Amino acid sequence: MTDRTGQVAVIFSSQRRSDDEADYAAAAAAMDRLAALQPGYCGVDSARGADGFGITVSWWADEAAALAWRGHPDHVAIRDRGRNEWYDGYEVAVTTVGRSYRWARDRGNIPADPSLPS
């Protein structure tokens, strides 16, 4: 996908409290797999540094899809576990994409409009 305009991007920024990495990584990977099965799923990107601060962005076709994922019972349960076990704090921002673009070393600018020359 080269253009995310109109998608809903849920930005989840969190500070891990411990180094219980295997347990956390398994749960996070399971959530990523489950998210990918939901209607309207458009991808997940995640990064976490050695300091335990991480950002995950999940991309959704629309607000309804993002809300449905928020309400998924397994997702609700894992958020409870996150507060109890994994995080010192987090912030969630639910956003709408106004424009997007990409660049890749082997492709150059990847235009949002497929009718443009690449």
Next chain:
Amino acid sequence: MTDRTGQVAVIFSSQRRSDDEADYAAAAAAMDRLAALQPGYCGVDSARGADGFGITVSWWADEAAALAWRGHPDHVAIRDRGRNEWYDGYEVAVTTVGRSYRWARDRGNIPADPSLPS
């Protein structure tokens, strides 16, 4: 700040190509300091994992502030350097925050509306 509703969040996801960490880290820190001086700056969050994939979210009061930062000459120059030296690829999504919330271990839910009980 406890509520980012209405802010512009610029999501920059990138794949680093090399481990030229000291040079890159210095340039990234300089950009963070410069961004913080711009009108409408509301914060920057960054995370990058050992695999070289990172996400930086810069938060702006409005679209004009985000566009002004995009056009800052030093920022333009560092993006050229990023394409030439540091990245295999990146994606930018410019988004508007519809709602946001926070949780912290020592404070619980941090309400967006300061008139609400915490």
